[in-house]
Amino acid sequence: MAFQELWQLRAAFALSLSEMYGKEVPAYNTLVDVSTKVNEEFMAKEGAEAERLGSIERVTAERHGAIRVGSPTEMAQVARVFAAFGMYPVGFYDLRDASKSSVPVVSTAFRPVDADELAKNPFRVFTSMLAADDPRFFDEDLQARLQDFITQRTLFPQELLALADKAAEQGGLDDAEAAHLLELATAAFKLSDDPVDHAWYRELENISAVAADIGGVSSTHINHLTPRVLDIDELYRQMEELGIKMIDEVQGPPAWEGPDILLRQTSFRALSEERIFKFENGTVGPGTLRVRFGEVEQRGIALTPAGRILYDQMLAETDRRLAESGGIRTDVAREVWRERLPNTERGLAEQGLAFFTYHLAEGAQAAAAEQAAGAETSVWDLVDAGHVVAEPIVYEDFLPRSAAGIFQSNLTGEGSRDDAQAGTDYDITVMEQIVGRPVHDPNELYAAQQQASLDALSEALKATVT
Ligand code: OOG
Ligand code: NI
Incomplete structure (x- = not known):
């Protein structure tokens, strides 16, 4: 009987969720089709350069999902489920004060952490936990009822959790068990047709639509599945041409002529979906909810902490100029980018703003060793001489x-928040306690990858390359 390794399980899981979500939200299939087309067109236009930030195979298969759970217990369980697919918590996001608009959740992303695992299949899931104990959003009475509701439900059956633990422990499962795991895990994220208590849902929705989506129903579901594109502006144009109304802006960095940094994303609101309700008058029947959406993203180079500080400053500068003299956000941002961000990868690397890996160019071993002999050598001198190739880390x-x-x-709806109250404290350490395992710091992962490539180079050249 064949054995499925974690990455194989992960690839199959991403595919299985994608099939399910495509049936649930048909516009997702359109988005995937347009993404594939945009990627093919981009490849045809740009040639090998198009694959600088990932092979076309990886990019075409690449998805991220988003799910939302209601309590630390549920978060710990979902961590066990994802571990079966080689996906581990990375990063901490507090969306309660990410901007003036705030959402009552704290989040992490479950994803592969090793470069070779990411290359095999990079599936990741942005996972949010309702901060049901935050008094700015929920008063004492509502907190109690909310926590009660969430404690009563079971998102992940014992059988799924046990099988997931087994996969994680063994580093995979045999075929039959793998199929069973996939079936149970996919089902756990399927939109449920259990009746939704209408009064309860609306009560939560008055505070936050996200709170209602999490705590107003008896199960969780994929909120969106996001394909990756190589040219998000072109995708935006083609989607609008098909009559799909996108949100007003591409979120994140603007389009500009220099290297793509971090992450650009855009989305559209999905159609309303039929759900079964239990209404206030006791009747049960269909109604609609509109909480899921379509999203697409373009990925760029990972920034160092210094690069990230610059990014935040550029965003703040963009906000400041917009507030002062108006204008279109992307245009203003592009102006700021041109003033402050180096417009080449080389420039980013030299100022320590972005992460790269370094490899010997083909046949360059002897020449590189000669150049690096003796004193400590800067890797970019080797790049300039053509002996070493620098590759951006995505x-x-x-x-x-x-x-x-x-x-x-x-x-x-805007929801409501009482800022006279102090919020509850969540941070990466609290998140580690919740999920019962380390939460990786993304910067440390990127820095270690860059350093490992420099160490390998030093080793190969019997020299010190920095
Ligand atoms: C998660 C929203 C965040 C992203 O791509 O930044 C996200 C959610 O809607 O649950 O998915
Ligand atoms: Ni997303």
């Missing part, structure tokens, strides 16, 4: 402000 994570923007722009 940003594999998320952006809190874009995430909050994506959440908000697809919601109805």
Whole structure:
């Protein structure tokens, strides 16, 4: 009997969710089709350069999902489920104050952490937990009822959790068990037709549509599945041409002539979906909810902490100029980018703003060793001589402000928040306690990858390359 390794399980899981979600939200299939077309066109136009940030195979298969759970217990369980697919918590996002619009959740992303695992299949899931104990959103009475409701439900059956633990422990499962795991895990994220208590849902929705989506129903579901494109502006244009109204802006960095950094995302509101309700008068029948959406993203180079500080400053500068003299956000942002961000990869690397890996060019071993002999050698001198090739490290994570923007722009109603109250404290350490395992710092992962490539180079050249 064949054995399925974690990455194989992960690839099959992404595919299985994609099939299910395509049936649930047909516009998702359109988005995937247009993404594939845009990627093919981009490849045809740009040639090999198009694959600088990932092979076309990887990019075409690449998805991220988003799910939302209601409590630390549920978060710990979902961590066990994802571990079966080689997906581990990375990063901490507090969307409660990511911008003036705030959402009552704290989040992490479950994803592969090793470069070779990412290359095999990079599936990741942005996972949010309702901060049901935050008094700014929920008063004492509502907190109690909310926590009660969530404690009563079971998102992940014992059988799924046990099988997931087994996969994680063994590093995979045999075929029959793998099929069973996939079936149970996919079902756990399927939109449920259990009746939704109408009064309860609306009560929560008055505070936050996200709170209602999480705590107003008896199960969780994929909120969106996001394909990756190589040219998000072209995708935006083609989607609008098909009559699909996108949100007003692409979130994140603007389009410009220099290197793509971090992450650009845009989305559209999905249609309303039929759900079964239990109404206030006791009747049960169909109604509609509109909480899911379509999203697409373009990934760029991972920034170092210094690069990230610059990014935040550029965003703040963009906000400041917009507030002062108006204008279109992307145009203003592009102006700021041109003033402050180096417009080449080389420039980014030299100023320590972005992460790269370095490899010997083909046949360059002897010449490189000669150049590097003796004193410590800067890797970019070797790059200049053509002995070493620099490759950008792709940003594999998320952006809190874009995430909050994506959440908000697809919601109805502003919700409410009482800022006279102090919020509850959540941070990466609390998140580690919740999921019962380390939460990786994305910067440390990128820095380690860059350093490992420099170490390998030093080793190969019997020299010190920095
Ligand atoms: C998650 C929103 C964040 C992203 O791509 O930034 C996100 C959600 O809507 O549950 O998916
Ligand atoms: Ni997303």
